[in-house]
Amino acid sequence: MLFNSYPFIFLFLPVALAGYFLSSRLGSLAPAIWLALASLAFYSVSNGQFVALLVGSIAFNYAIGWLLIAWPLSPGPRYAALTAGVAGDLAVLGYFKYAGFFAANLNALFSTGLAINVLLPVGISFYTFTQIAFLVDAYRGNVARYALPHYALFVTYFPHLIAGPILHHRDMIPQFERAEARRPDPHLILCGLIIFGIGLFKKTCLADGIQPLVSLAFGPNTPTFDQAWLGALAYTFQLYFDFSGYSDMAIGISLMFGIFLPLNFNSPYKATSIIDFWRRWHMTLSQFLRDYLYIPLGGNRRGPALRYVNLGITMVLGGLWHGAAWTFVIWGALHGTYLCVNHAWNRFGPTVAPRFARAADVAGFILTFLAVVVAWVFFRADNLPAAIDVLSRMADPSRIAFGRLEIAQAVFIAIHAAIAWFGPNTQAVMGYDHANRKVGEGLSGWKMRPRFIYATAVVLAFGILGIRQHSEFIYFRF
Amino acid sequence: MGNAGKYLPRFLGAVALVILSAVALNYVVDPLQLFRPARVFAAMYSSDSRLQGAGLIRSQQFDAVFMGTSLALHYRQSDIDRHLGVRSLKLTMTGSNSREQGFVLAAALERRPGRVIWQMDDWIFRDAPEIDADRYLPADLYRRNARGIASYLFGGAMARESLWILARSIPPLRPLVARLTNGVMFTFSIPDVDDINVLRPDFDVPGFYNAGRAMAAFARLTDPARSRHLTEGYDYDAMVRNFERDAADLIAGNPDVKFDIFFTPYSILQFVAMRDASPATLKIVYDFSAYAAQRLLQFPNVTLHDFREGSTITAT
Numbered sequence: 001m002l003f004n005s006y007p008f009i010f011l012f013l014p015v016a017l018a019g020y021f022l023s024s025r026l027g028s029l030a031p032a033i034w035l036a037l038a039s040l041a042f043y044s045v046s047n048g049q050f051v052a053l054l055v056g057s058i059a060f061n062y063a064i065g066w067l068l069i070a071w072p073l074s075p076g077p078r079y080a081a082l083t084a085g086v087a088g089d090l091a092v093l094g095y096f097k098y099a100g101f102f103a104a105n106l107n108a109l110f111s112t113g114l115a116i117n118v119l120l121p122v123g124i125s126f127y128t129f130t131q132i133a134f135l136v137d138a139y140r141g142n143v144a145r146y147a148l149p150h151y152a153l154f155v156t157y158f159p160h161l162i163a164g165p166i167l168h169h170r171d172m173i174p175q176f177e178r179a180e181a182r183r184p185d186p187h188l189i190l191c192g193l194i195i196f197g198i199g200l201f202k203k204t205c206l207a208d209g210i211q212p213l214v215s216l217a218f219g220p221n222t223p224t225f226d227q228a229w230l231g232a233l234a235y236t237f238q239l240y241f242d243f244s245g246y247s248d249m250a251i252g253i254s255l256m257f258g259i260f261l262p263l264n265f266n267s268p269y270k271a272t273s274i275i276d277f278w279r280r281w282h283m284t285l286s287q288f289l290r291d292y293l294y295i296p297l298g299g300n301r302r303g304p305a306l307r308y309v310n311l312g313i314t315m316v317l318g319g320l321w322h323g324a325a326w327t328f329v330i331w332g333a334l335h336g337t338y339l340c341v342n343h344a345w346n347r348f349g350p351t352v353a354p355r356f357a358r359a360a361d362v363a364g365f366i367l368t369f370l371a372v373v374v375a376w377v378f379f380r381a382d383n384l385p386a387a388i389d390v391l392s393r394m395a396d397p398s399r400i401a402f403g404r405l406e407i408a409q410a411v412f413i414a415i416h417a418a419i420a421w422f423g424p425n426t427q428a429v430m431g432y433d434h435a436n437r438k439v440g441e442g443l444s445g446w447k448m449r450p451r452f453i454y455a456t457a458v459v460l461a462f463g464i465l466g467i468r469q470h471s472e473f474i475y476f477r478f
Numbered sequence: 479m480g481n482a483g484k485y486l487p488r489f490l491g492a493v494a495l496v497i498l499s500a501v502a503l504n505y506v507v508d509p510l511q512l513f514r515p516a517r518v519f520a521a522m523y524s525s526d527s528r529l530q531g532a533g534l535i536r537s538q539q540f541d542a543v544f545m546g547t548s549l550a551l552h553y554r555q556s557d558i559d560r561h562l563g564v565r566s567l568k569l570t571m572t573g574s575n576s577r578e579q580g581f582v583l584a585a586a587l588e589r590r591p592g593r594v595i596w597q598m599d600d601w602i603f604r605d606a607p608e609i610d611a612d613r614y615l616p617a618d619l620y621r622r623n624a625r626g627i628a629s630y631l632f633g634g635a636m637a638r639e640s641l642w643i644l645a646r647s648i649p650p651l652r653p654l655v656a657r658l659t660n661g662v663m664f665t666f667s668i669p670d671v672d673d674i675n676v677l678r679p680d681f682d683v684p685g686f687y688n689a690g691r692a693m694a695a696f697a698r699l700t701d702p703a704r705s706r707h708l709t710e711g712y713d714y715d716a717m718v719r720n721f722e723r724d725a726a727d728l729i730a731g732n733p734d735v736k737f738d739i740f741f742t743p744y745s746i747l748q749f750v751a752m753r754d755a756s757p758a759t760l761k762i763v764y765d766f767s768a769y770a771a772q773r774l775l776q777f778p779n780v781t782l783h784d785f786r787e788g789s790t791i792t793a794t
Contacts, residue, residue, distance in 0.1 A: 187482035190489060197493075205634070220707075222698065453485050457492030464493070465500050465634025 001045040003196075003249045004203050004467050012042060016158075017184075017256055024182035031182045032149040035257070039158035043123070050121035053092070058155050060088060061131040062148060068138040069145050082139040086132055093128045096121055101324030123162045125321055127155050129288055134169045136292055143169065150176045157259075159250040163243070165264040165284040172259070181258035191430060191440040192255030197460025198426050199248025204466030207242035210234050210416055213409055217390050218380055224401040228393035230409050235380045236373050237416040240269060243282070248426045260437050267425045269372075269417075272364035274338040275346075277372060289318050304347070311343070312336040322379070327387055331378040338371055500637035504630065507640035509666050511537035512619075512630060519647045523668040524639075527571045527675050528578070532619040532626075535586050538671065540567035543586045545579050546597025548572040548675075549742050556672050564593060570675050571615075577606035578615050580724030585620040587732055595738045596725075600763050600770070603720040604711035639666045696747040700754060709756040717766045721773070729777050739774055740783035741767075743791040 001008050016038040023030040044051045064085035068078060096118055103116040134151075137143045146154075146169070154172050155161075175181055217223050217231020247264035254261045264284050271277035278286050294314040300307040312333065319332015352360040374391065381387035393399075426432065431442040507519055510533030515521075524530040542564035544550065550570040558566040569582050579602060583594060609617045618626030630636060642664045646655040659667045668674055677683070699708060729737050752760045774780050786792060 185482075186486050190482045190486045193486075193489065449485075450488075453489050454492050457489045458496055461493045461496035461500075462634055464497060465632060465637060467632075468635075 001042050003246065003253070004200060004463075006467065009464065012038075013253065013256075016042075017189075020257055021182065021184045028177075028179070028182075029147065029149050032147075032153045032176055035158075036149060036153040036156050039153070039156035039161060042158040043156065043161055047122050049119075050124075053121055053124075054127065054156065057089070057092065057127065057131065058152050061085060061135060061155075062151050064088075064135055065138045065143065065151070066145075068135065069143055078139060082135055085135040089128050089132050089135075093124060096124055098320075098324045126164050126166060127161065129292075129321075130155060130167050130169070133166075133288060133292055137169065146173050157254075159254040159259075160261060163246055163250075164282075165247055165250065165262050166288050167261070167284070171262060175259050178258075183258070185258055187440060188258055189256045191432075192252045193460065194252070194456040195255060195426055195430055195432070195439075196249050196252030197456055197463050198429070199245045199250075199252060200463030201459045201466070202241040202245030202248060204463050204468065206416060206419065207238050207240075207245055208466065208468060210238050210241070210413065213413065214238055214380070216409070217377075217393070218382075218386070223390070223393050224399045225393060225397045226400050226402045226406050226410075228390055230406065230413060232373055232377055232380075232390065232394060233413050233417070234409075236269075236376050237413065237420060239376065239379075240265075240420060241416070244426075251426075251432070255439065260434050260439075262434050263427055263432070265425065266427070267420070269369060269420045270365070271368050272361045273368055274335070274342045274371060277368055278335075278339070285318065285321075289314050293317060308340040308343070311339050315339065326384055327378045327381055330384065330387070331375050334375045334378065338375075497632065500634060501631045503640045503644070504633065504636050507643050509533075509636060509639045509643055510619075510630065512622075512627075519643050520669065521671070522639075522643050522646070522666040523671055523674050524665045525667060525674075526665050527569070528574070528582075528615045529619070529665075530674060531569045531571070531582050532585075532616060534567055534569065534671070534674075535582075535589060535620070538567050540565050540586075540589070541591050542566040542593040542595060543583060543591050544568045544570060544595045544597075545583050546570040546742075547574055547599075547602065549599075550597050551675060551677050554672050554676050558595065562593075562595075566595070567591070568675060570597070572675070574602065575604070575606040576602045576720050576724035577609055578612060580728050581609045581615070581617065582620065584728060587728075587735060591735065593736045593738065596740070597742055598725070598739050598770075599742045599744070600717065600766050603717040603724070603766070603770075604713075606720040606724060639664055642666065692745055692747060696751060699748070699751045708752050709759040712759045712762045714762045714766055717762070718769060721766075721770055725770075726773060726777075729774075729780060733779055735779060737777070737780045738783065739780055741771075741786050743785040743788050746792045 001012060003009075016035070019034045019038065020031050023034040040051060040054070043054060064081055067073065067081045068085075073081065097120055099116045099118055103112075103114045106112050107114050134143065134154075150173050151169075153176055154167065154169055157167070157172070160167055211234075213234035214231055216227040216234065217229075218235070219231075223231060244265040251261045251263070262284055264282060266280040266283065268277055268281035271280055294310055297310040297313060298306055299310060313336075315336030316329060316332040319328040319330070319335070322328045322331070374394075377390050377394075378384075378387045381390060430439055432439045433441075505513065508514060508516070509522065509524070510530065511521065512533050515537045523534075542558070542562070544553065544555070544558055544566050547570060550568070553568070555566050555568045558564065558568070567586065569586060571578060571582070579596075583596075587594075609615065616626065616629065619630055620626070642655065642659070643666060645651050646659070658664075729735075749760060749763075752763065771782060771784070774782050
């Protein structure tokens with residue numbers, strides 16, 4: 001089921017909310033059970049054949065976690081249990097996500113004739129990562145014993161199940177256990193609706209609106225220099241508004257249930273360096289990769305050379321997490337290289353004099369944005385030759401169309417760019433403070449309050465009016 | 479927002495008000511002319527022919543239907559009317575498959591036209607998923623069921639077009655709005671029904687269709703990075719199934735309608751490229767083509783015109 005659909009907005013969400021608050025009269029676990037069941041129903045609408053896999057994954061990880069938390073195992077068996085758990089998760093993820101890729105590469109190398117076509121269960125990358133984090137923390141002794149309904153809800157919780165944000169059990173499960181979250185709070189419902197509306201607007205009006213221009217570069221026709229740039233830029237903004245819109249919607253929905261989700265975006269295209277970009281883009285994935293891959297690999301603790309190697313490995317695996325294709329590997333490797341260059345520059349490059357700081361920021365902003373756009377070409381292209389073809393068109397100014405149509409398209413893209421570069425982000429507009437569980441506090445004393453309410457109502461209405469059939473989120477396929 | 483209990487109903491009320499205003503605007507302006515032919519507001523037509531077709535079937539008077547793909551760009555309704563002595567409705571769709579064409583034709587045949595002119599080739603039968611899985615064609619709008627009408631009336635993009643058509647109907651604004659209507663922001667940019675899905679009058683036909691361009695296209699097609707696209711989706715059995723479902727069943731179900739079906743004269747280079755990329759695929763194309771021709775000739779209400787025989791077209 002899609003957030004940007006009438007059945008979700010007008011049927012599923014109101015029923016899930018009503019059931020959640022009404023079931024709190026039946027005991028403290030009833031709302032969690034209701035919400036977990038509602039989440040499974042949400043998942044089963046379009047992924048019915050994979051519900052059993054999801055439930056099996058929850059049971060498997062909960063059992064391993066229980067062994068690690070509740071059983072007095074000696075270090076050897078504890079490590080063996082963790083290894084079995086993580087290996088089991090990765091084996092399932094590997095089969096569904098990478099078996100076809102592996103077979104295709106074997107076939108290309110040795111002409112084996114091997115072909116594996118496996119349907120990818122939606123959300124498997126996200127729920128696998130959240131559970132691996134749970135197992136690792138359980139092994140480290142950082143996990144309290146959770147009730148099964150709360151754990152199941154943590155994994156299946158429908159606002160994040162399909163495309164994140166990647167949740168952390170220490171953040172979420174205590175919230176599910178809080179009694180206050182089980183009572184309807186008009187303030188949180190209103191703020192949640194507004195944040196949901198902003199996200200829906202980003203998705204249906206901005207991302208879906210600019211989507212047709214992406215085919216200028218990635219469609220069947222050979223693009224000119226300007227068309228290749230227009231298409232690459234269109235994809236750059238489509239991806240941002242699509243994914244950050246989804247994340248806003250997830251945060252807004254969750255807020256209506258009284259649950260604060262972590263932020264996933266912080267105006268990434270305003271970044272003045274690649275390091276800064278990765279602190280702002282898909283923040284929960286960056287945090288996961290840092291905590292459960294980069295740091296265990298050694299991080300920066302084993303000298304600068306190994307730090308760059310670790311960065312490279314982390315980003316290549318991060319790329320591969322997005323999809324089983326060489327385009328994603330190259331995308332990850334490219335960002336790994338960017339990060340290494342950025343760290344090396346910080347270490348060995350000249351110090352900028354304060355009077356040039358502003359100019360350096362602008363130069364850093366432009367360079368970062370261009371580097372990100374180039375990398376997105378690999379992320380979007382169907383294959384490596386297609387990506388290289390688009391990049392070669394972007395580097396060949398001898399063929400330019402720039403007619404009336406291209407000018408109109410450039411203006412359209414510029415509007416999206418202006419919103420991404422100069423507009424406030426959702427958390428700034430709403431005063432969303434995930435760490436302190438606060439939202440909308442700054443708006444209380446605002447004299448323009450009714451006007452703000454009506455303006456955001458228009459945004460939500462436009463978001464609903466912008467709903468189209470068959471408009472999935474890009475990150476659903478990861 | 480300390481007093482959220484007070485603001486929540488106002489917020490929801492404002493959302494409902496904006497949505498209902500858009501619905502009212504779409505109903506009154508009716509850009510697709512789904513409820514009534516344009517009278518108060520100037521008729522404008524969308525360049526999205528899959529969408530526009532649903533409105534044309536309701537709003538236009540016709541006794542013949544013309545169906546096909548972008549290869550039909552060269553024919554205007556008025557040309558067909560003049561040459562064949564009919565009142566035609568052009569419902570061709572760029573890149574359309576047989577399922578889309580069959581579905582739209584079936585909707586048009588409910589208006590009882592006597593004749594169908596159908597531009598056909600093997601390509602349209604390759605990949606033709608069920609119509610409700612087709613993300614480009616608003617099937618429910620053709621069916622005129624509640625979901626289709628609701629998606630039309632509740633469409634924000636349609637409300638934007640309605641507002642644009644409304645502005646265009648205000649005389650002082652008309653020149654400005656006409657200048658800004660370029661098909662990027664507003665898809666209802668065509669003022670004359672005869673101009674739907676045709677080449678622009680200023681299109682340079684000799685500059686676009688010539689030997690140099692054909693050879694350049696051939697080089698692009700045979701580029702190893704692209705040549706596999708030539709062979710994608712060709713499965714003889716699936717093509718036959720699609721043909722039976724989308725063409726044969728429709729023709730058999732409308733015995734009173736005369737079907738003029740013509741096979742398009744692709745350049746010989748297309749087949750040379752396919753032979754070089756995959757001889758097996760070329761064989762599928764030949765076999766299917768033979769099957770389709772023989773099958774079509776079994777219907778008494780079909781006349782077949784095979785322009786692929788015109789070597790002056792295909793080999794130049």
